[in-house]
Amino acid sequence: MRMVRVGDRWRVSRAWPVALRPYVHSYAGYWEEAATPFRVRIVPTGRAVVLISLGEPFAQVHRLSEHGPAVRVVGSLIAGLEDGPRIADHPGGQEAIRLELTPLGAYRLFALPMRELxxxxxxLTDVLGPRAGELVERMSxxxxxxxxxxxxxxxxxxxLGEGPAPAPEVAHAWQLLERSGGTIPVARIAQEIGWSHGYLVRKFTQQIGLTPKMSGRVLRFHRAIGLMARGAVDLSALTATCGFYDQAHLNREFRALAAITPGQIVAGRLTEGAVAL
Known part of the structure; x- marks a missing residue:
C-alpha cells in the first residue's frame, strides 16, 4: 500500500491483481482532509473512467461544447471515452476510488457498445445495475x-470474467495505435488486420467508443501532455516526437481536444487527465 499527498488530497494505491492488468490502467483512492471546493478541466486520455464516490460527489459535470444545463451527478459515475474537454465542479470533501480502464477493458466490464458511452x-448503477450500488455501500x-x-x-x-470478449482484430488495431502513439495511418491498420476501411471503423467504434482516426488524435495529444507533465516543454521537439505536422498543428489539436493551449498545460497542475482551474 502506498500513500502520497497530491495537492490538497491524499492518494492511496496498491498493485492490482495480475488478471486485471490487461483491463485496468490505473487504480487509486483519494480523500481530502479539508472540504475545499474545486473545479477541474478533464481532458481526453483514451481511457474510460469509473469513479466510486464514498464521500461528497461532484456537483456537476458538463462538456464545454454543450450549451444546455450541466449534468448533475449524485453519486458514483462512469465516463466513456472523450474527444473534447469536460468541466467538473466538486463541493469539497471528496473520498473516492478512481479507476482508469483501457477501452477494451471498459467494453468487457460494461458489456455494451462503447459508442453509447x-x-x-x-x-454507475445505470450501467452495472443495483449490485454496483450494493458494492459501493459495502466499500463505504x-x-x-x-x-x-x-x-x-x-x-x-x-x-470481467463474464463480459464479452472484444474482436481480436479490434484488440490488435488498438495495440497498433497505442504503440505508435496514435501516429500509424488507419489505412495501414486496415491492411494489417485484413479488414476494409469501413468495416474497421464500424467495429472499432462499437468496441472502443471513438473512430480509429479520432483515437489516434487523442493518443497523440495524451502523449504530448504526458511528456509536458514530466517537464518536456520544448514545443519543437515535442511536435516531432508526438507526430504533429508542425507547431501550428500541435496548437490546433490542443484547442480542439482540450480548449487549452500548451502553455496553459505547462502552467496548470495536470493530475491523471485533469487540470486544476
Missing amino acids: TNTVVE HARDWAERFDLLDAALLAR
Whole structure:
C-alpha cells in the first residue's frame, strides 16, 4: 500500500491483481482532509473512467461544447471515452476510488457498445445495475483502504470474467495505435488486420467508443501532455516526437481536444487527465 499527498488530497494505491492488468490502467483512492471546493478541466486520455464516490460527489459535470444545463451527478459515475474537454465542479470533501480502464477493458466490464458511452457521464448503477450500488455501500463501510480494494478487486474479476470478449482484430488495431502513439495511418491498420476501411471503423467504434482516426488524435495529444507533465516543454521537439505536422498543428489539436493551449498545460497542475482551474 502506498500513500502520497497530491495537492490538497491524499492518494492511496496498491498493485492490482495480475488478471486485471490487461483491463485496468490505473487504480487509486483519494480523500481530502479539508472540504475545499474545486473545479477541474478533464481532458481526453483514451481511457474510460469509473469513479466510486464514498464521500461528497461532484456537483456537476458538463462538456464545454454543450450549451444546455450541466449534468448533475449524485453519486458514483462512469465516463466513456472523450474527444473534447469536460468541466467538473466538486463541493469539497471528496473520498473516492478512481479507476482508469483501457477501452477494451471498459467494453468487457460494461458489456455494451462503447459508442453509447462516448462523451457521456452516467451513474454507475445505470450501467452495472443495483449490485454496483450494493458494492459501493459495502466499500463505504469497510474498515480500511485495503478492505475496500479487496472488495473492488473481487467485483472486477467476477464482472470481467463474464463480459464479452472484444474482436481480436479490434484488440490488435488498438495495440497498433497505442504503440505508435496514435501516429500509424488507419489505412495501414486496415491492411494489417485484413479488414476494409469501413468495416474497421464500424467495429472499432462499437468496441472502443471513438473512430480509429479520432483515437489516434487523442493518443497523440495524451502523449504530448504526458511528456509536458514530466517537464518536456520544448514545443519543437515535442511536435516531432508526438507526430504533429508542425507547431501550428500541435496548437490546433490542443484547442480542439482540450480548449487549452500548451502553455496553459505547462502552467496548470495536470493530475491523471485533469487540470486544476
